[in-house]
Amino acid sequence: MTATDNTQASSTTVPADLLNLLDSFPDPKILLDRQYRIIAANAAYRREFDSGQPVEGLFCYALSHHYDKPCDQAGETCPLRGAMESGEPNRVLHVHHTSSGREHVEVEVVPVKDDAGAAIYYMETMHSLRRAREGNGDRILVGYSRPFNRMLELAKRVAARESSVLLLGESGTGKELVAQAIHDMSPRASAPFVALECSGLTETLFESEMFGYEKGAFTGAVGSKVGLVEAVRGGTLFLDEVGDIPMSLQVKLLRLMEAGTYRRIGGVEPLRADFRLVAATHRDLAAMVQDGTFRQDLYFRINVFPIQLPPLRERAEDIPMLVETLLSRLETGRRVTLSDEAMSLLMRHDFPGNVRELRNILERALIMLDGNVIQLQHLYLDTMKSAKQENPAAGSFDEIAPLENLEMRYLAWATEHFQGDRKTLAERLGISERTLYRKLRNFDSIPPEIK
Numbered sequence: 460m461t462a463t464d465n466t467q468a469s470s471t472t473v474p475a476d477l478l479n480l481l482d483s484f485p486d487p488k489i490l491l492d493r494q495y496r497i498i499a500a501n502a503a504y505r506r507e508f509d510s511g512q513p514v515e516g517l518f519c520y521a522l523s524h525h526y527d528k529p530c531d532q533a534g535e536t537c538p539l540r541g542a543m544e545s546g547e548p549n550r551v552l553h554v555h556h557t558s559s560g561r562e563h564v565e566v567e568v569v570p571v572k573d574d575a576g577a578a579i580y581y582m583e584t585m586h587s588l589r590r591a592r593e594g595n596g597d598r599i600l601v602g603y604s605r606p607f608n609r610m611l612e613l614a615k616r617v618a619a620r621e622s623s624v625l626l627l628g629e630s631g632t633g634k635e636l637v638a639q640a641i642h643d644m645s646p647r648a649s650a651p652f653v654a655l656e657c658s659g660l661t662e663t664l665f666e667s668e669m670f671g672y673e674k675g676a677f678t679g680a681v682g683s684k685v686g687l688v689e690a691v692r693g694g695t696l697f698l699d700e701v702g703d704i705p706m707s708l709q710v711k712l713l714r715l716m717e718a719g720t721y722r723r724i725g726g727v728e729p730l731r732a733d734f735r736l737v738a739a740t741h742r743d744l745a746a747m748v749q750d751g752t753f754r755q756d757l758y759f760r761i762n763v764f765p766i767q768l769p770p771l772r773e774r775a776e777d778i779p780m781l782v783e784t785l786l787s788r789l790e791t792g793r794r795v796t797l798s799d800e801a802m803s804l805l806m807r808h809d810f811p812g813n814v815r816e817l818r819n820i821l822e823r824a825l826i827m828l829d830g831n832v833i834q835l836q837h838l839y840l841d842t843m844k845s846a847k848q849e850n851p852a853a854g855s856f857d858e859i860a861p862l863e864n865l866e867m868r869y870l871a872w873a874t875e876h877f878q879g880d881r882k883t884l885a886e887r888l889g890i891s892e893r894t895l896y897r898k899l900r901n902f903d904s905i906p907p908e909i910k
């Protein structure tokens with residue numbers, strides 16, 4: 460079979476041996492010129508990404524991003540531009556439009572040089588992250604916004620290494636899910652992922668959980684117990700809320716990290732630890748080091764590769780997709796959607812509790828829902844505290860909403876913010892106290908605590 464049988468090339472003449480080489484790789488690869496034009500694609504590429512149309516002759520930015528200009532001119536990092544400028548390989552994580560929809564794809568561009576060392580083509584290799592996250596639907600990370608993608612790129616990069624990772628972010632941003640994804644994408648993926656929630660652990664509990672114990676090690680130790688460090692052997696140990704570990708325990712963790720050995724409580728034999736550490740916290744560990752509440756040596760030990768998880772309010776464009784995913788996780792039997800007004804309210808909420816809060820809001824809505832469309836009145840938002848700090852009746856409007864809904868939102872805001880009693884509020888609203896009562900009672904979407 461000739462090279463052109465296997466690899467489709469554009470009219471640009473690419474040497475047959477290069478096309479053969481391209482086709483021999485098991486990974487999806489395309490060949491690009493300096494004008495961002497695809498000049499060849501290998502068989503693996505067609506197997507994985509093919510939409511039935513030849514890609515040769517298309518611009519990579521048009522195909523993968525639906526842009527009309529190169530990625531670097533559209534505010535993205537462009538690995539082709541990076542490789543052209545440096546003459547070196549360049550790797551990024553991009554969100555691509557593929558035949559399976561939008562996907563996170565790791566893209567690496569390598570210059571192909573002639574005998575004189577000048578780059579003549581650029582070879583792009585693509586790895587879809589889809590494969591790394593197949594298996595358990597509940598563990599799939601949803602998000603295509605730039606802040607989320609940047610975070611995922613760091614996670615993907617560090618996954619392949621042994622370095623300790625510190626995940627920083629507000630509660631509910633998905634730190635445990637990202638820790639799990641790092642494990643799934645790492646060479647340790649076939650070994651266990653073990654998580655320990657560190658807040659509230661006493662010294663004894665921490666030690667027995669982490670290191671296990673021998674029979675008779677203390678009163679009540681009727682049998683021996685395998686600790687997490689032993690159970691995780693070869694895998695990834697996730698220490699959640701590592702900032703909550705008291706000083707007395709921090710030294711034990713440090714010793715384990717430094718020596719790489721430990722003993723079961725009551726045991727004499729030193730055992731070898733073999734795990735990769737991923738820790739997470741919502742606290743400012745650097746400030747804790749300054750205050751003297753977190754050991755500096757432990758801080759440096761775990762803070763090798765910090766990754767900041769963006770709060771949901773900084774990636775509002777991910778909300779519709781998260782809503783869809785979370786609803787399908789919560790409600791497997793029927794297909795539930797959100798009305799436009801309900802979605803727009805969520806998009807304006809600032810989610811102090813992040814994705815977990817969104818999940819709770821949807822779970823509550825499903826309890827109240829009789830049909831299949833979640834409306835404004837099904838959304839019990841803490842909102843009424845956050846996004847609703849502003850007076851909903853005074854803001855600028857970008858949608859036509861039923862007056863009844865507006866009245867409901869205004870009353871919710873007024874009830875929460877008015878300092879006086881119900882009688883005075885009714886007077887100020889120009890209605891009788893009884894009418895106010897009736898309206899509030901009718902609006903089951905107003906949280907009970909502010910009725």
Ligand SMILES: Nc1ncnc2c1ncn2[C@@H]1O[C@H](COP(=O)(O)OP(=O)(O)OP(=O)(O)O)[C@@H](O)[C@H]1O
Nearest residue numbers: 599600601602629630631632633634635636814815
């Ligand atoms: N990007 C995401 N895609 C899908 N689900 C997500 C995402 N981020 C978080 N979740 C979901 O939100 C919930 C909270 O996530 P997780 O427990 O990982 O957050 P966390 O940052 O570890 O929270 P905490 O700091 O309170 O422990 C989980 O149900 C998780 O499945």
